[in-house]
Amino acid sequence: MIVRPVNSIKVTAEVRASELEAILTWLRDFNYQQNGEFMESLDRGQELPLFLSARDVHDEVIGGLQGSFLHQWLRIDVMAVLSNYRSMGVGCLLVTEAERMAVDRGCRSSYVDTMSYQAPDFYRRLGYREVGCLPNWDSHGHDKHFFMKDLS
Structure with a gap:
């Protein structure tokens, strides 16, 4: 992955469904890394x-x-x-x-x-x-x- 300088990044309100799914995956992966036990309990429907x-x-x-x-x-x-x-x-x-x-x-x-x-x-x-x-x-x-x- 190529990391570009912040001053070359564009912020837009246009997000495709596939991009949204990628963003949610990044968050979910991070949450699993930080608090896997809790995230697994949500997946098991413990609420x-x-x-x-x-x-x-x-x-x-x-x-x-x-x-x-x-x-x-x-x-x-x-x-x-x-x-x-x-x-x-x-x-x-x-x-x-x-x-x-x-x-x-x-x-x-x-x-x-x-x-x-x-x-x-x-x-x-x-x-x-x-x-x-x-x-x-x-x-x-x-x-x-x-x-x-x-x-x-």
């Missing part, structure tokens, strides 16, 4: 999906949680409660059950991200600690907060 629903006395869905388990982590992707049932403990029940299931599967930690107008205080009350924040993430003045919790 397990999680879906929970909360239902009222009429068996109507009033809340839900979507996430996954991977290695020793619970990831919460979506947690939402029907507006009439907010602040009544439904979200707490959903997250607590997800955490219980995570511990049963050997998970030691949980993580979630949420917007400043969504539920940062909710997760703080459940014992999550903020580990990062992207200010003005949506370019409309709202921050994205990242939380984690030790489950052990």
Whole structure:
């Protein structure tokens, strides 16, 4: 392979499918070299999906949680409660059950991200600690907060 000086390299938004595949292969090869055990676990499909629903006395869905388990982590992707049932403990029940299931599967930690107008205080009350924040993430003045919790 010929390596050219940086000042002779052109950057373009035009990428062919075969070029994209090559780029992804380079990244995947690097990741395997640096963390092969983790990459192999992804190939083996060790990530397990999680879906929970909360239902009222009429068996109507009033809340839900979507996430996954991977290695020793619970990831919460979506947690939402029907507006009439907010602040009544439904979200707490959903997250607590997800955490219980995570511990049963050997998970030691949980993580979630949420917007400043969504539920940062909710997760703080459940014992999550903020580990990062992207200010003005949506370019409309709202921050994205990242939380984690030790489950052990």
